[in-house]
Amino acid sequence: MEHHAEVLLGHRWRYRKLAWQDPVAILLVLATVILLGSGARQMVGPFVTAHQPEISLSPVVLPGYALRTTLRMLAALAASLIFTFTYATLAAKSRRAEMVLIPLLDVLQSVPILGYLSFTVVFFVSLFPGSVLGPELAAIFAIFTSQAWNMAFSFYQGLRTVPTDLDEASRSFRFSGWQRFWRLEVPFAMPGLIWNTMMSMSGGWFFVVASEAISVGDLQIALPGIGSYVALAIQQRDLAAVGFAIIAMTVTIVIYDQLLFRPLVAWGDKFRFEQTVTQTPPRSWLLDLFRSSRLLSILAARIGKGVHIILQVRLGAPEALRRLRRWSPPQRPVDLAWFALILGVVVYAFFDLVQFVAPTLGWADVTIAVSNGALTLLRVVVLIVLATIIWVPVGVAVGLRPQLAEKIQPLAQFLAAFPANLLFPVAVVLIVRFDLDPRVWLSPLMILGTQWYILFNVIAGASAFPGDFREAAASFRIRGWRWWRDVMLPGIFPYYVTGAITASGGAWNASIVSEAVSWGPTKLNGSGLGAYIAQMTEAGDYPRIALGIAVMSVVVIAMNRLLWRPLYAFAERRTRLE
């Protein structure tokens, strides 16, 4: 459930009102997940848990664990890229596919991934009985579900907003479909894709911890990795081990940032569409190294040549078909058939769901889930308000001082990438020590990891604030509250909204792991929808997991549609001088 800035930024944002597609899409997602899970559960009966290596708490194993965790992340990233290129392309190219795929994606973005976990784990484990491949694939899939949606969304937005003149140029040069994809569409969508990949990676870290040590009902799985290490450390109340894990995670994040994302960002700068030269183009020592090394650049040139030839192949639909497709008006009968098909699937999904859920769920369950949802909603709202009160002034203060901003900005971005759930045990220890009410004091954990989005977006906004506005304000001696109200707040508002959307989405996601936490035998339950879903997952109660996910999806989507998007549109309208 990542509501990413890039997706929401500026012209890429296509304002859409709450429409019939949303409930339909929610329904479809739920039905599919339940179908997969319940089908698999029947198969899992005779399943004997695979031989699992023991997890060790010795710090010596940590580098190896970190590597395995990172590999899982990268495998999931590769899967996400493949998914992005196919799913988003299909949605962008076919009007009929778009009608179904995009609302579906919107819902998938909003469904908490821990919700999938319980269903998919049993599915994958039963696919490869007795082999460690099953749990591995399940973990990778869980990470994939935290990464793929926003990448696909940004790519789709990119494909849909290819500038008309470049589109016409490619057509007038008669690029084939394949050439067009790699020459025009992928490069154009690249900056958004890179940015969202980085965001996805951060989101993935958060859930890697949850996906390596899984317990669904009777099924207990622990894959060697940092996540299992932390889980074991919590179980054994080993605070030192938690500390080691935090250090290992920090080092890992710094390393992959330097080795993967810095070079990627520096290389991706050439895909920026703006026709201006940046003041300080992003740089990477690794990329500089590669570019200045003779041997490596010869090698790179060779590879580049090969790739070039592949990308230039004139693959494409036969000319006759293409002409037909391009100039044929939409055919009503085909549309009607398509609608009928969608309707059929929806009706089937609905009855399937009712059949699955009806015997066990009553209205009392719905009331419980909704009231829990209200509690979590209250928490999210209060926390966003608190984070705003704290970080907006700090962000403005930092952003207006360029030298300081240069140092703080990477730090804020690092903190946003750091999986905050590693710090949860520390919080639990404190709450137990001082005998605090978990319903209040567990709440801040929800926003621990995502508040930084508000900070670094506000810093970015304040840094970009035009100097002449500030000077004008100073020369008219606008100070104090008026300065905030009339000068600064309107200036950073769009940036703030972007950050707040991401922070709020992340907080919902985090609620599943932060509303109910444990430290050894000590269990703290803050109640709320996240705790509800976590509890039901542990109990393997599928109908109630589904109910919890459904309530959360509805609340999150409603919040996006009714609050964030209108706010964003407002920010766009009001703060533009045109």
Add this chain to the structure above:
Amino acid sequence: MRMTTVTTADPPLIELRKVCKAFAKPSGEPLTVLADIDLSLAEGEIVGLLGRSGSGKSTLLRIAGGLIKPTSGEVLYRAAPLTGPAEGIAVVFQTFALFPWLTVLENVEAGLNALGLPREETRRRALSAIDLIGLDGFQSAYPRELSGGMRQRVGFARAIVIHPIVLLMDEPFSALDVLTAETLRTDFLDLWIGKHLPTRSVLLVTHNIEEAVQMCDRVLVLASNPGRIAAQVPVRLHHPRNRLDPAFHSIVDELYSTLTSRAVEGITALSQAHGGLVQPLPLVSTNRIAGLVEALASPPYEGRANLGGIARSLGFGVDDIFPIAEALHIMEFAELEDGAIKLTAAGRVFAESATQERKQLFSEHLLRFVPLAAHIRQVLEEREGHRAPRVRFESELEDHLNRAETEKTLRAVIGWGRYAELFAYDGRTRSFALPGSPREQ
């Protein structure tokens, strides 16, 4: 020197027969942007398509290039029907349309991608096009590192490299500053006249009259609403053409007067239809209106000017001067006639008045000659609370105008109404109010 007469023996390279193009309006009914266009491009000529913005000239160019399909009519390329972008037709774009992620060399090579040539051949042809167009030394630069003029040279090189038989140019110089545009134009003409280009015919879309006269062998004038060819003016001057030559001037003036009479016709026709309410208004600020009145009233014009002359002296193109002139004509501060503009008595008074009197006069003329302004004012007076939402007028206009025209017309009338203090408009609530009504502050 070049033969400028149209030879009739060879079949035309591109021929459009009875081409129409319509888009769907929000209401669903078709909006015709091009009606009954006959056009042919013969071997060895540069044909200019001259028209104001919104006359459909760029659409026409895209139809000729196979990028847009006409609603009806035929497009023939070398005597065969054109069904899509074809080999041998290249387009140069107003916005250059370069791929920002490719270097100059790669951008030029991109033009050859679809031909499936061997790599060495591609490289050789790209380098020779770069050389021809004067881009040597810039091969490895990215477009964002180049100036506008250099970027458009890349646009030309990319078009030339495919050895096009027909070159379609969509306002290729209009995004450039005056000096750069002139350099690129003369460089292109040198290549064309020296027969260094493989191209055999050029279609040039422009809104710059002097550019059309400087470059083209004949100029087709497009009239708007719907776009149709209103006149054809041959240019039989020798290259290089001298802008100070009286013959050059007389063609420029001829084109101006063709455009003027089209403009006047348009205003008259639309002010009679639907009580004048749905007349599209030119979006010009009152500052420009006042500025042109003052310029006209002062020497050397003394109340009457040749449009071409005054545009030149103000550094205005067709798209700058015509909207202002039309606004003056609509409000009867001046009269457009035969390529000239003449202040009316009211116009002279306006020029000599101070701010408050000007506003008063402007307000009277606005009420009298712009039915939409009078209508808005009347609605506001009749309504309780003296407020009316914008959408009310929007929907009235959209029955007859397309969305862009509606938007433009409303913005124009809002600007004029605010200046005249006839009504106020609140952009946040998107509503009109009488000035000084309680909620207007």
